Amino acid sequence: MNRDEPTAIDIDEATLRDYLADRLAPGESARVEKALRDSASLRARLEDVRDDREDLQLHSLGAIWIRARLTCPTRQQLGSLLLDALDPDLADYFRFHLEVVECPFCRANLADLEAQGAAADASRGRRQRILKSSAHLLGDEAI
Template sequence: MTPEASIPGPAPIDESALRAYLSDELPPDQMARVEKALRESATLRARLEDVRADREDFQLHSLGAIWRRSRLTCPTRQQLGSYVLDALDPELGAYFQFHLEVVECPICQANLSDLEAQSRSNSGSDGSRTRHQRILKSSEHLLGDEA
């Protein structure tokens, strides 16, 4: 037996290696080896696509899933507060209405419901009106002659 024969070569790129590659779980040297092999082998690229399609999290990485998960079209809670107070630009208010009533975003609907409940409870308290009057009175000088 020659010395070269006793040194094992790199492990074959099997399904578990491809899964680890897709999940970025391989060490850098093995990632580079898999990437090189993928560039050189159409058969291995086809196997990678099969592994990708069979993954449980396959749909988690679609553009739509990322968009929904990141809530890219959802207004912030502060913006929803302005919506409750009808203090938004009409176009933005119309979009929020669409988002809430047509898209029916459950997170935004829950936030809106909470903000509306807070608004109702605050509008009924005397402390809120007094605080509101104090804020207006302390800001009169900023308004100048317009007040």
């Protein structure tokens, strides 16, 4: 056993879990990192703890990609899609994202934009009907 091994022994599984979750104070984290550099057995224990974590998949590249929504269009881009104001290739990608990937965030955003558009159309129609019905009261100025 090398002289640094005793520091590796006093690092328990809970400390290793906290280290992986970045919940240790800076000094404690530095102590664990030094012990990891110096101890192959501690590195093996760390791998065992890492493989046994409930949140193992939370730190995969795919999980980070999904969580950060790196492939999601912005709300403005979704609005442009509704107006057919996008480059065709970009519009095709967004349709793929919505229809094949079925991104729940973007689908909800798109549904909200569609509802806002429908409400705006209804409001414009209502204003036009009111204007037409009261045009005779305003005389020639309204026309």
